Amino acid sequence: MPHPHRKHLLSSVQMAHFVATGALRMDAVVPDDMNRQAIEVLKAGIPGVPYGTPLSEAFVDSEFVERLVQLPEVAGAIHSLVGPEPTVDHHAVHIRKAHEGEAQNLHGDAIIDVRTDAFDVQLMYYPQDVTLEMGGTLSVPGSHLRRTNESDTGRYQNLRGQTRLVCPAGTVQFLHHGIWHGGRKNDSDLDRYMFKIRFNPTVRQVRLWNTDDLYDEQVAAELEQNFPWYENATGRLEKYNRIKLWQAITGDDTYDPNYWVTRVSNRPQRVVTDRANNPHASAKKEMA
Amino acid sequence: MTSTAETPLQTGLRQQVLVLYLASSALDARVVGWSTYDGTGETHPTTGDSDVPPYETGLDALKDGWRLFQASQLNPPYPGHEYDVSFLKHEFFFEKLV
Numbered sequence: 001m002p003h004p005h006r007k008h009l010l011s012s013v014q015m016a017h018f019v020a021t022g023a024l025r026m027d028a029v030v031p032d033d034m035n036r037q038a039i040e041v042l043k044a045g046i047p048g049v050p051y052g053t054p055l056s057e058a059f060v061d062s063e064f065v066e067r068l069v070q071l072p073e074v075a076g077a078i079h080s081l082v083g084p085e086p087t088v089d090h091h092a093v094h095i096r097k098a099h100e101g102e103a104q105n106l107h108g109d110a111i112i113d114v115r116t117d118a119f120d121v122q123l124m125y126y127p128q129d130v131t132l133e134m135g136g137t138l139s140v141p142g143s144h145l146r147r148t149n150e151s152d153t154g155r156y157q158n159l160r161g162q163t164r165l166v167c168p169a170g171t172v173q174f175l176h177h178g179i180w181h182g183g184r185k186n187d188s189d190l191d192r193y194m195f196k197i198r199f200n201p202t203v204r205q206v207r208l209w210n211t212d213d214l215y216d217e218q219v220a221a222e223l224e225q226n227f228p229w230y231e232n233a234t235g236r237l238e239k240y241n242r243i244k245l246w247q248a249i250t251g252d253d254t255y256d257p258n259y260w261v262t263r264v265s266n267r268p269q270r271v272v273t274d275r276a277n278n279p280h281a282s283a284k285k286e287m288a
Numbered sequence: 289m290t291s292t293a294e295t296p297l298q299t300g301l302r303q304q305v306l307v308l309y310l311a312s313s314a315l316d317a318r319v320v321g322w323s324t325y326d327g328t329g330e331t332h333p334t335t336g337d338s339d340v341p342p343y344e345t346g347l348d349a350l351k352d353g354w355r356l357f358q359a360s361q362l363n364p365p366y367p368g369h370e371y372d373v374s375f376l377k378h379e380f381f382f383e384k385l386v
Contacts, residue, residue, distance in 0.1 A: 103335040138336035147374045155307065156376070157323035157335050164336055184336040229320045232311050237373050264371075 001056045001075065001085060008076030009210040015080065016222035019246050022144030022176035023163070024081075029073050030125065030170035037064065038127030042093045042193050049088050055199070058088040065091075068125060069197070077174055080209035081121045082201040089120060089198035096135055096186040096194075104182035105154030106138070109198070112149035113177055116241075117248035118205055119144075120177040125195045129169045134192045135184035136165030137173075142227040144176035145241045153180055161228035206251045214250065220257040236260070302327035306354055306382040308346050313362055313378050316347035321376060328386060346380050354382035 010024070018024045030038075041064045049058045055078075059065040069075060078086065109122065130136040140162050146153075164184060165173070175181065177198070186192050213219070223242055226235055240260045247253045247261075256262045309321035319341040324333040343349045350356065358381040365372070 103337070106335055135336075145373055147372050153375070154335075155323060156309070156321055157333060158338050158341070159309075159321040160319070160339075160341060162336065162339065164339065182335050185334060229309075230311075231309075231320060231377055232317075234373055234377060237371055240371050241373060 001070070003084065004072060004076040004079050006210055008072040009208075010077055010080035011210055012213045013216055013218045013222060015209050015249070016219040016246065018081065018174070018176070019242055019249070020222050020225050021141040022179040023139060023141060023173055024077065025167070025173040026073055026077065026171065028168045028170040029172050030068065030071060030127070032170065034064070034067065035127045035169045038125075038195070039193055042095075042127070042195055046091060046093060046195070049091065051089060052087045052200070054202075055086050055088055058091075065195075065197075068195075069123075074123070074172055077172075078121075078123070078199060081174060081205075082119075082199045083203040083205060083208045086199040086201055089200050091195070091197040094183060094194040094196060096183050096192040098186060098189050098191050100135075100186045103135070103138075103185040105151045106140070106156050106180050106182050107151040107153060108148060108178050108180055110150070110177065112147060114147055116244060118201060120198055120200050122175045122177065123197045123199070124173050124175065126165070126167055126171045127169060127193055127195075128190070130165055130167050130171075130192065131188065132164060132166050133186075133188040134190060135186040135188075136167065136192070137181055137194065138184050139163045139165070139175065139179055139181040140229065142225075142230065142238060143180035144178035145238060145245070146178065146180070148180075156180075159229035205249050207249070211250075224258055240264075301385045302329075304328065304384045304386055306342065306349060306384075308341075308343065308349060308380045308382065309376040310346050310378040310380060314346075315350070315356070315359070315380065316345050317378070318345060319343055349382050354384055356380060356382050 010018075014024060046065055047061050055069065059069065069078065113120075124137065126136070128134075140159050183194075207214075223246055224239065230238060239258070243256055243261050247255055304327055305325040307323040308319050310317040311320050322341050324331075324342070326333065343352065346356075360377060360379040
């Protein structure tokens with residue numbers, strides 16, 4: 001895979017948005033001619049690849065997917081999030097049939113994954129216009145750092161501020177591996193298609209994006225945002241964990257504009273107490 | 289010993305369950321998440337079917353006739369895991385018999 005041009009890499013503000021929300025959405029980034037071709041390609045199926053196949057080798061037999069991951073904006077986002085030459089964990093075509101009666105439980109993919117300084121991303125590509133009725137993917141902004149296992153969250157039907165995807169054809173979203181999500185019930189007359197690829201990084205995920213705006217005020221604003229479904233107290237812990245992740249991917253463990261981490265890790269070691277104030281010290285003897 | 293309790297078939301009553309997740313451990317706190325299950329089988333609530341909570345607070349559900357039958361406990365964090373985030377903490381189960 002060629003190195004994407006710097007202008008197609010994500011900005012720091014976009015990366016901070018991903019760290020805060022666990023998602024990054026690119027509307028209509030795939031051209032119409034590909035979207036028109038996509039349904040037949042996805043219906044026919046995409047050849048499987050062994051776990052851990054380098055991206056440059058994974059889709060040599062699938063010209064359509066090769067074009068998809070090489071679109072400049074898509075390639076730039078993949079590079080920014082997981083770096084050069086990630087491996088393909090797996091891919092899958094998801095079809096929600098017209099009037100399919102069941103919604104998926106809210107879940108995280110694979111198994112509980114508590115890495116704090118690395119993450120996988122899942123690319124989700126929607127070749128059609130997706131309406132609310134078609135049951136576009138449900139996802140929960142800011143849920144990706146919750147330590148839960150797969151569908152143990154299935155009891156949660158609706159959370160305030162959840163995202164019920166409605167998007168134009170050609171939309172791609174990237175999701176952090178931990179995000180709570182699920183395919184919604186399709187109440188429309190149309191089958192809904194989505195193609196997913198999970199990428200594993202093969203390098204340390206540090207400053208892989210365009211860092212020109214690394215200390216822009218908007219970075220801090222993205223990292224400080226709250227979500228309507230957060231409980232008052234746990235919402236503060238979310239910010240703590242978010243800052244820890246941002247510190248890990250920027251390599252700057254001093255970045256903490258709102259002191260969420262600094263305050264609770266401040267344990268000064270310098271001792272200034274005068275020994276004379278120590279009640280356990282023996283009494284001073286008068287000098288002869 | 290003979291049971292005197294009436295069965296649901298005898299009473300004709302069915303349980304509807306409402307689960308509310310609140311912003312704090314206070315029952316009058318803001319609703320942040322919700323789920324419903326309908327023992328009558330007449331409605332089929334499911335994942336991602338609404339963006340608008342049925343009530344603004346847990347107290348509002350009481351005012352509308354829901355009976356609280358379980359509230360989550362307040363457990364201190366496990367040592368070493370004080371900053372972890374996981375499941376929603378403030379879960380309240382309500383019922384109506386209809």
